[in-house]
Amino acid sequence: MRPGEGLDALMSPRSIAIIGASQEATKIGGRPVDLLCRHGYAGRIYPVNPKAAMVQGLQAYASVADLPEAPDLAIIAVDAERACEAVEQCAARGVRSVVVFSSGFAELGEQGRAMQERLRVAARGSGMRLLGPNCLGAVSVAEKSIATFSIVLEHGMPAAGSLGIVSQSGNLGSYTMRLASERGVGVSRFITTGNECDIDIADGIAWMARDPATKVILCCLEACRDAGRLISSLEEARDAGKPVIAMKIGTSAAGQAAAASHTGAMAGSDAVFDALFARCGAVRVRSIDELIDLGHAASILLPDRLPKGPGIAILTASGGFGVLLADAAQSAGLTLPELGEDTQRQILELVPFASARNPVDATAQMSSRPDLLEKIMTAVVADERTDTVILPLPFSLHLPRLRSIYMNTLRNMRAQFPRRPIVLCVDGPDDALAELHALGFPTIESFDGCCATVAALVRLQAAAQRPQDKPAPVVRAAPPAADAFRHELGAKRALAEAGVPVLTERLVRDADAAARAATEIGYPVVLKIASPDLPHKTEAGGVVVGLGSEADVRRAYAQMCDRVATRAPDAAIDGVIVAPMAKGVAELILGSRIDPVFGPVVMVGLGGIFAEILQDSAVQMAPVSEAQAMAMLKSLKAFAVLDGARGRPRADLDAAAKAVAALSRFAAAHADTIAEIDVNPLLLRARGEGAVALDALLIPHGERPVGGH
């Protein structure tokens, strides 16, 4: 089923049954009844409880079968065993959607997985959509459709707004909803998917992409069970102009281990998530604070006040705050363009002792004289050399005198500059903040948070604008020739067919043939042993370089055969490879492997020390286009090394990107047979002179390599 289909009954139900409805409002089966009644849900509510005639003042029903109609939504708040029966009864009764709160399913191992499968079969068999099990349910704020037992609602409902929250973890989703409320950000929808036996995170994203009430989607996820669905839902949101702000947790080794034991699902490589979000236009954040800050700011600035670039102006009455913000801005990747001469002159005419370049430090004069404040702020906001104006007013709004000065000035700014992005670094009374939000000014208390958010807004705007560069569709190919898995020459021949550049090399089986091959290829040459049993050729004595004559080749051939026979008497020898010597200006390592979630992925990094010590590499789902491959290269920390830094020769980056793209197509086409590909090194020549794979290894499924090579 296409992501997001069939969720209307869940999110906008006209009637809700609660199976396991309890008289006590604090119990799991009592809380939804209480919340629906208390907040005035307008649809019909049917408590189901075989032991009670009334529940919390409503008529109760003994079973699903006894209900006067098949409800749009049934909430299942009974233990796992009884939940299976209840779901089957709902399916039989024609219920359109169910939320299963109950835990005790796949997260507990084999028996639980079997019970969860029973839920899935019941739901899929009837077309009924199922949220959960082991989840905190769903809420539509404006409709007061409250199918959750989240304790954060004990505090009251969030205000209705345009922020949609979709989370695998119920607690993270709830916490996000609560923080949004505290920050005065209105929420449209809340969906927690738990074990995802039917409805998954992709359903939630795609449905919200089509939901008129939702403008921004916050997404918390730990794992991905179906990469294709996730991608398609993210693309749908992007195409609908709705930013997805994703917090993917389990980034650390410790976090991944915890997530695996918590969700029972493979997470997939965290680096691939990064690549996937970037490709689909989602903006990834690293903490819940960033998630909330960015959700808040985006929902206020959309649709037409997003910053167009990274240049900010800082306007402050305190030099110290200006310095602190400038530090925070630089570390977030923002820039501080110098303001125009006109702007600076205007500022200095108003306050001769101001710093006017940027940050603008208009000194305490600014906050003591409203007329100056307005003129200086007008000058700074009007200067379009910067994309966003940041105004730090840490505690000013708490002081009535300063509050009225700043609020008046900001109202005037909005009237004069209706579309200009202005972000306030401020805390203050709730009513002041609410007015600022209504005027279109995001407010963020922390200096770091403010700059991180503006930087993320710039990424969000860029993601929405980025032209879509789709990779070619995957064409499944027949398995490569058997020798592709036996030795490097076979591997390189297979890769060469796919477009990865290689040298002219020969496989020979005696010294005469080696000498003839060398003469054809041209001296000097290299001899390398060809054997499926010797991945470490050098250690086995199976590599000799720099052979300058026929005599050298003959002698080296004989000696190599002797050495290998002594050191590895049991190794199968396919022959000896004769190859030309090659020189270049840089080396890359390329490769692919099969990610348990994302399938074939392609990696590239600089060779030598960079890959070994600095773990500087880029990864993407295969296949990638040449443009995407180039983006991977540019994302390397040591990219400058390839691009002529400090007088180095510029490497042939176009050839490198072509090779990465070719390898990625090959990996995707052979994902059923090839588990891993290593090209080490891909030698890059100077710009315009190409690249060439010097060594390669293909590993079929079901085999682990002996080691590096």
Next chain:
Amino acid sequence: MRPGEGLDALMSPRSIAIIGASQEATKIGGRPVDLLCRHGYAGRIYPVNPKAAMVQGLQAYASVADLPEAPDLAIIAVDAERACEAVEQCAARGVRSVVVFSSGFAELGEQGRAMQERLRVAARGSGMRLLGPNCLGAVSVAEKSIATFSIVLEHGMPAAGSLGIVSQSGNLGSYTMRLASERGVGVSRFITTGNECDIDIADGIAWMARDPATKVILCCLEACRDAGRLISSLEEARDAGKPVIAMKIGTSAAGQAAAASHTGAMAGSDAVFDALFARCGAVRVRSIDELIDLGHAASILLPDRLPKGPGIAILTASGGFGVLLADAAQSAGLTLPELGEDTQRQILELVPFASARNPVDATAQMSSRPDLLEKIMTAVVADERTDTVILPLPFSLHLPRLRSIYMNTLRNMRAQFPRRPIVLCVDGPDDALAELHALGFPTIESFDGCCATVAALVRLQAAAQRPQDKPAPVVRAAPPAADAFRHELGAKRALAEAGVPVLTERLVRDADAAARAATEIGYPVVLKIASPDLPHKTEAGGVVVGLGSEADVRRAYAQMCDRVATRAPDAAIDGVIVAPMAKGVAELILGSRIDPVFGPVVMVGLGGIFAEILQDSAVQMAPVSEAQAMAMLKSLKAFAVLDGARGRPRADLDAAAKAVAALSRFAAAHADTIAEIDVNPLLLRARGEGAVALDALLIPHGERPVGGH
């Protein structure tokens, strides 16, 4: 004067005069009068105002001369011109200390600097201490001595406590005081030093180090005017067992530019601040949030509940929170040791479906059954495989039912484990948080902030424990021989005398001498031109390597002389250096320069790509001991490259550290004559085989090099 001396009159005055006292409580000259009266300052208050008999209900005096006694402290709240007179009058009257609020001094250029000098002369001449000018003054909270016009006190005084705040920026200091108040952290003292015409940040730190009311010192600084005083005050605080938590702003290029224009002072190299704080046992933080969180946590955990190491246990009722915290912990540098088998068994007996390794996810069971919660928490806290227990309870304390369960359990934990570090990741009602703080539990709302704080506490504990390794005292030396500035051989001879290892090399002036020298040295040799005018020897054709015979040397000598004469006809030629070829396993770049604040500093980095592209280098004030030099090497990102990573040979690190220390002593000894030293490369041989400086350049003061070499 020794840092911190003579500040008692400022911080614990028995009488305070306010010069420029105003009837209006919101004016700068009215606010201190109002605050002192309102909050019940117990000493004598003398408003000075020539135009009023009474000010805010107190008898006023026409001038300083008219005061009935010489007050301990006078606050100067008049404009800059009148402030100079007032300070002179105070000095004449025998006032013991003054605070000058007035701006319009050194921050405004030449004329202001002259006026500031007048203040300094008046103060120094009489022994009166002077805070400011251009500052927000000082506060002693318990004594209600309020010598400030900071608007944050319009909101009320902070609670008295043990946190001392010393800040150059008045606004940053005020904001820090306000955030501390909001977080329920009591403050002992508040000092803002502004332009530091007399009292500087070092005075504030040193005085607080001796102040019985202060346990933890928060320090905000932008610049350092006297490195020696700063070091001595930090060491005094460390030796007194009082952690200094330093937020040095102006870390970015943009921030440094802003700080320079704001303070009128040179900041000094940010990297040297890092080194200096680390050496003096201060813990540096990067944001105001970290400053407050760490100040809060340290003041609660000191003296005997600081974590002893980086291992944390996470105990949660939510898998999602566990994953998020595990990510945050790893990125903060904390570790999650697996809990003991016993502990895990106990947990699983209580909650069979828990995750028990660490993070411990005891599921929602934990918060619904107080008996389970207590038993599980006891098991986790008792397990001493971890150093700190982190408990995420994001919104639980806001819900009365959960609040009582958690508070009871935590009271019992504290009774059972009085010294165990337990940090709560929680928000809640103020009274609940206050009780937790009194029980010795720091509370931090954000997940990232919680982990960053625990990691900083570990550094703080380590800094207090670290054995002190003092560098040898600087011995000023006679200037090096003139040829040290003319060519690399002269430079290396000077460095060799100081203990930097070099090769045996000869300076020759004809081909015969070159051939003789080569024969003595042993082939192959290198010839290098010796000229003060050719820093780029290679580009000038002035380097030939790999000369294997006398004939080769003669030919190369003649050709080199011709080439250089053609390419650089005006260059003064001192001769040609004959040197042996040398091989090693790694290359370092060493150097020194004169920092405008810190004086001679020594730097070391890996040669080649690492230094050029990754800017991977370490810096310290010179001189450093060999142990400190080794610590510099170990701090390099690419240290593993030197230390045998991935089968590479291990370089002779002891020899490298010796060379760094020797160069640093040389740089310190010659700081008056030598502006810059570059050794590039220092070749490192394999372990036990030494190191050798292959090329070197010394630049005297007043000369800029032509370029690299």
